[in-house]
Amino acid sequence: MIAPLPASLGENGNPEVWYDEFMTPIAPALPSFGTIPSPILALLLWAVLGLVVLIGVIVSLILFYHWVRYGRTMLMISTGGLIYFIGAGILLVSAVGSLSGYVTSLP
Amino acid sequence: MVTLEKNEQVIERIQKHWFLFAVQCAVYGFLAISPLLILPYFPWESSFPGNHLYLGTFLWSVWLFILWIGLFISWTNYYLDVLIITTKRLIYVNQIGPFSRRISISRLDRIQDATGEIFGIIPTLLDFGSVTIQTAAEEQAFVIHDIPNPSHVKSKILLAQEEAKKTEIPELS
Missing domain, CATH: 1.10.287 (Helix Hairpins)
Structure with a gap:
């Protein structure tokens, strides 16, 4: 059965009002990080990045080992490796840059 | 990758079909x-x-x-997964993950039967499927999935086996 339209939609004819009135109370409760002190939040985010980079370095070394040991053609290994390391480098620079910007903007 | 024996030559290297990647x-x-x-x-x-x-x-x-x-x-995983048909053996390297790698080797004279199978719409259109190789009774059959042109691969294996038998008989006599 289709639920009847709320009265507010009929009254002012604005679907956005209907959305705000009826969807906001049922929206899932999201965590608020605003209460965490800025230095701790910054430290937490740097720690997340550090962990991701550490895992990335370990996995990259393993991949590199596989390519060199079991790879068949040098062209394939060097091309694949070059694309991989350039891409990873760009993403890391982007992550470090944006995190630095964010930490600076913290109140 | 895999050390070849004396007088052993690689006939064909087959990689998995590109569609999966x-x-x-x-x-x-x-x-x-x-x-x-x-x-x-x-x-x-x-x-x-x-x-x-x-x-x-x-x-x-x-x-x-x-x-x-x-x-x-x-x-x-895609690049290092490979089936190698040599003049003496069948070598299947299965790269499962960064820490997991399986190499199955079967001598051509131990192979009893090879079957190529294509199942599904996309595999039929793109011509890829699995090849099942039945070896001697005590050994397990090994199945290689997502190989391009399985019927051609099956024929290659059986042809290599015939060739291996021909070259072994003069050696024994």
Whole structure:
């Protein structure tokens, strides 16, 4: 059965009002990080990045080992490796840059 | 990769079909853009202090970095998975993951039967499927999935086996 339209939609004819009135109370409760002190939040985010980079370095070394040991053609290994390391480098620079910007903007 | 025996030559190296890697690439592509569809609806103001554009860029970059590593793990698994038919043996290298690798070797004279199978719409259109190789009774049959042109591969194996038998008989006599 289709639920009847709320009265507010009929009254002012604005679907956005209907959305705000009826969807906001049922929206899932999201965590608020605003209460965490800025230095701790910054430290937490740097720690997340550090962990991701550490895992990335370990996995990259393993991949590199596989390519060199079991790879068949040098062209394939060097091309694949070059694309991989350039891409990873760009993403890391982007992550470090944006995190630095964010930490600076913290109140 | 695999050390060849004396007088052993590689007849053919067969890699898995490209379609599987293409599907994985498409999944990674979708996952890469999915934050762009979700993040605009995230209530940044109430959840995080500071400049949200920087934070969004940081989170997306970390997400892309993780996916980038995942994509290259998939590529490595695809690239290092190979079936090698030699004049004496059949070697199947199965790269399961970064820490997992299986090598199955069967001598051609131990092979009893080879079957090629294509199942499904896309495999039929793109001509890829599995090859089952039945070896001597005590040994397990090994199945190689997603091989391009399985009927051709099956014929190659059986032909190599015939050739191996021909060359072994004069050696014995």
